[in-house]
Amino acid sequence: MRTALAVLSILTIAGCAEVQQLAQDTLDGARPTTYETGQGQQVRFALGAVAFADRVDRFAPTRELGVAYSDARQAIGPPDYDTDRCPSGDECYVSLTSGGVAVFEFTNNTLYDGPGDDIAIFEIGPDVEATSVEVSVDGRDYIDLGRVEGSSATLDIGGRGLEGAQYRFVRVTDDAGQGDAGGRTPGADIDAIGAIHAERR
Numbered sequence: 001m002r003t004a005l006a007v008l009s010i011l012t013i014a015g016c017a018e019v020q021q022l023a024q025d026t027l028d029g030a031r032p033t034t035y036e037t038g039q040g041q042q043v044r045f046a047l048g049a050v051a052f053a054d055r056v057d058r059f060a061p062t063r064e065l066g067v068a069y070s071d072a073r074q075a076i077g078p079p080d081y082d083t084d085r086c087p088s089g090d091e092c093y094v095s096l097t098s099g100g101v102a103v104f105e106f107t108n109n110t111l112y113d114g115p116g117d118d119i120a121i122f123e124i125g126p127d128v129e130a131t132s133v134e135v136s137v138d139g140r141d142y143i144d145l146g147r148v149e150g151s152s153a154t155l156d157i158g159g160r161g162l163e164g165a166q167y168r169f170v171r172v173t174d175d176a177g178q179g180d181a182g183g184r185t186p187g188a189d190i191d192a193i194g195a196i197h198a199e200r201r
């Protein structure tokens with residue numbers, strides 16, 4: 001009887017821990033979630049909101065813009081352009097400017113090479129403006145993944161780099177040879193950057 005009680009209490013404690021972990025995951029957004037890109041592609045993220053970029057490491061636009069589109073922090077977190085999470089008057093994306101470069105860091109997750117595409121760049125507008133995407137483990141040595149453009153917003157690491165590498169940095173560079181260099185929001189307009197294959201850190 002005593003043993004049975006002990007087993008029961010262990011089971012109860014384990015059950016509570018599980019429920020608590022589930023509650024925590026739900027609180028911080030780490031549950032599988034599908035987000036739609038600006039071009040209508042459905043992309044599933046096993047870690048949900050946690051899978052998105054957390055920090056701006058560097059932003060080098062090629063010209064100054066108005067305040068609304070020149071804050072690279074607008075690309076942090078899950079896509080929010082055109083949702084009620086985006087406050088009115090705030091555009092909730094960053095314009096890289098023609099040829100502009102930005103580096104983002106994942107701080108509570110990593111990105112790795114899993115089956116199929118691994119990373120998604122959420123750009124607003126009917127077409128993805130041509131943008132080069134590179135990833136890095138340490139923020140120094142980068143691996144070129146090619147470009148997102150047209151209707152394609154996702155890329156595959158595809159065996160480049162070291163087996164089992166966990167990437168923390170993403171560098172996006174607007175293709176200066178494509179798109180309009182002028183206007184209010186020149187260059188790629190980035191709403192979010194997410195790791196399709198991600199692990200928690």
Ligand SMILES: [Ca+2]
Pocket residue numbers: 049050051052053054106107108109
């Ligand atoms: Ca994250």
Ligand SMILES: [Ca+2]
Pocket residue numbers: 113114115116117118156157158159
């Ligand atoms: Ca892959």
